[in-house]
Amino acid sequence: MVDKKSISKQSVILTKEEVRHVADLAKLELAEEDLIKFQKQLTDIVDFVGKLKEVDTENVEPTSQVTGLENVFRTDEVKSSLTQEETLSNAKRKYKDYFVVDAIFGE
Amino acid sequence: MLLDLTISELSAGLKAKKFSSEEIVKECYGNIERSNPTVNAFITLLDKEDVLKIARQKDKDRTPDSSILYGLPYVIKDSYNTKGICTTAASNVLKDYISPYSATVYQKLVDAGAILLGKTNMDAWGHGASSENTDFGPVKNPWDNSRVAGGSSGGNAAALATRMAVFGIGEDTGGSIRNPSAWCNTTGLKVTYGRVSRYGCIAYVSSFDTMGPMAKTVEDCAIILQVIAGHDPKDATSSQEAVPDYLKGLDQNLNGTVLGMPKECFGEGIDPQIKQLIQEAADEYKKLGVQIKEISMPMLEFGVPVYYVIGTSETSSNLARYDGVRFGNGRNNFTKETMRRIMLGTYALSAGYYDAYYKKAQQGRTLFIHEYNKALSECDAILMPVEPMVATKFGELINDPIQNMLADIYTCQTPVGVPSLAVPCGFTKEKLPVGLQLVGKMFSENLLLKIGHAYQQVSTWHKQKPKI
Numbered sequence: 001m002v003d004k005k006s007i008s009k010q011s012v013i014l015t016k017e018e019v020r021h022v023a024d025l026a027k028l029e030l031a032e033e034d035l036i037k038f039q040k041q042l043t044d045i046v047d048f049v050g051k052l053k054e055v056d057t058e059n060v061e062p063t064s065q066v067t068g069l070e071n072v073f074r075t076d077e078v079k080s081s082l083t084q085e086e087t088l089s090n091a092k093r094k095y096k097d098y099f100v101v102d103a104i105f106g107e
Numbered sequence: 108m109l110l111d112l113t114i115s116e117l118s119a120g121l122k123a124k125k126f127s128s129e130e131i132v133k134e135c136y137g138n139i140e141r142s143n144p145t146v147n148a149f150i151t152l153l154d155k156e157d158v159l160k161i162a163r164q165k166d167k168d169r170t171p172d173s174s175i176l177y178g179l180p181y182v183i184k185d186s187y188n189t190k191g192i193c194t195t196a197a198s199n200v201l202k203d204y205i206s207p208y209s210a211t212v213y214q215k216l217v218d219a220g221a222i223l224l225g226k227t228n229m230d231a232w233g234h235g236a237s238s239e240n241t242d243f244g245p246v247k248n249p250w251d252n253s254r255v256a257g258g259s260s261g262g263n264a265a266a267l268a269t270r271m272a273v274f275g276i277g278e279d280t281g282g283s284i285r286n287p288s289a290w291c292n293t294t295g296l297k298v299t300y301g302r303v304s305r306y307g308c309i310a311y312v313s314s315f316d317t318m319g320p321m322a323k324t325v326e327d328c329a330i331i332l333q334v335i336a337g338h339d340p341k342d343a344t345s346s347q348e349a350v351p352d353y354l355k356g357l358d359q360n361l362n363g364t365v366l367g368m369p370k371e372c373f374g375e376g377i378d379p380q381i382k383q384l385i386q387e388a389a390d391e392y393k394k395l396g397v398q399i400k401e402i403s404m405p406m407l408e409f410g411v412p413v414y415y416v417i418g419t420s421e422t423s424s425n426l427a428r429y430d431g432v433r434f435g436n437g438r439n440n441f442t443k444e445t446m447r448r449i450m451l452g453t454y455a456l457s458a459g460y461y462d463a464y465y466k467k468a469q470q471g472r473t474l475f476i477h478e479y480n481k482a483l484s485e486c487d488a489i490l491m492p493v494e495p496m497v498a499t500k501f502g503e504l505i506n507d508p509i510q511n512m513l514a515d516i517y518t519c520q521t522p523v524g525v526p527s528l529a530v531p532c533g534f535t536k537e538k539l540p541v542g543l544q545l546v547g548k549m550f551s552e553n554l555l556l557k558i559g560h561a562y563q564q565v566s567t568w569h570k571q572k573p574k575i
Binding site for chain 1: 203204208344406450471476512
């Protein structure tokens with residue numbers, strides 16, 4: 001197994017509230033016992049990746065992609081894509097040609 | 108067995124009418140019936156009679172000009188959209204999703220006349236190095252059923268090892284082709300980022316994901332790459348770089364080639380048997396006229412954090428579309444491992460943490476690019492292990508999030524975009540396969556294929572198969 005000695009002593013602790021907040025941002029519904037389990041695991045993981053702070057990145061530009069490409073466009077012409085039927089084919093709830101969503105405003 | 112033959116042997120045999128696609132497909136299904144109940148390589152297996160009908164038609168329609176892949180049965184990782192066929196990404200979120208469109212790579216294989224057998228099992232969404240993070244039961248290693256097949260393209264590697272198909276199409280974001288190749292004794296190529304279109308492959312990390320071939324030999328991978336490589340207007344990140352002839356010069360000698368071995372890969376933490384086997388492979392290369400040089404890559408220890416911060420950030424964004432509205436089931440169907448990755452990514456991108464984690468990792472990525480450029484200026488390719496350990500026992504990785512991440516330690520150079528070829532290089536005393544990796548400059552696939560092919564002419568590891 002890979003040696004875990006390189007993991008620094010814990011310097012970050014995620015609170016349960018932080019985990020709940022992150023779960024809310026990610027639209028994940030977590031049961032209470034999962035929240036507690038994730039709190040411990042995420043704390044360990046965040047601490048582990050925090051190893052990055054040892055790297056000297058002063059004046060280093062961030063890289064977001066390696067292709068060197070910019071502004072890859074196509075000509076603005078209408079082209080065929082999915083048909084309406086294909087687009088709706090995997091929706092669990094449909095109404096005529098609409099996707100059905102839960103109400104977000106009161107009735 | 109016909110399925111022991113290489114792609115060029117099969118193609119020549121088919122054209123000379125020594126045997127038929129129908130016979131090859133029958134052999135595939137025979138091996139599937141024998142091994143799949145144990146190995147669990149498939150999520151969706153196409154109906155045997157339907158596929159045999161297609162094979163018979165291919166036998167009728169074959170011409171001397173047919174593609175080299177014409178009439179050859181293959182498998183594709185279940186992250187690729189295949190129109191009319193279920194595509195799940197190994198997750199219950201998509202367990203009943205029927206693709207309304209096809210991935211470019213799949214379409215190219217359809218156009219070449221290759222025959223799809225089914226969609227293979229994997230770590231859901233690409234999240235894993237063991238094919239245990241799946242809602243369809245784990246993939247078992249054909250060499251030792253108490254161990255994982257590797258991941259995330261584990262279904263492919265296990266299928267190839269047990270001769271269920273001629274070749275496979277996998278996907279590598281942090282080792283997902285190379286890891287299962289090493290652990291199942293198959294050959295796999297992680298291409299340069301942008302070399303093969305990503306259109307239609309369910310995205311894990313959009314700026315790392317690569318689509319690539321998995322097969323029994325390096326030559327097979329070269330043949331498949333020839334068919335799938337190239338610019339695609341549907342993928343804005345695909346490269347306009349010309350596609351060379353990958354078979355030309357494959358047999359050229361390696362005199363004067365320099366392979367660099369990073370000393371950081373061979374210190375603490377690597378199984379001594381793996382270290383020994385890689386060293387023996389280096390010795391074989393010396394006999395072929397290659398110069399072996401020790402190099403240093405001190406950034407390697409930061410590879411996993413850079414990969415995981417950026418990777419989880421991008422995947423948290425990519426998986427936001429799975430809202431159960433337009434397709435799929437609700438988000439509570441994600442596995443725990445996937446939820447962990449989504450949450451880590453969301454955290455790294457959130458206000459107050461973005462600079463310390465995401466931006467920092469992107470800066471680390473720049474330093475990695477410099478480090479690989481420097482290393483590859485000192486040698487033609489880097490020779491390193493694929494994994495520091497052999498295939499793990501079930502539970503060892505999936506139940507330990509940090510250990511799971513560390514499995515990617517040698518395969519997480521994907522943020523740099525460079526290509527890498529994984530080739531079998533021996534077995535441990537416990538008869539578990541080991542793979543070596545050849546990492547090259549951007550778009551150096553033909554050099555890597557040449558170097559890998561040369562090794563397979565002087566070794567027979569890749570020909571060995573598990574007892575079925």
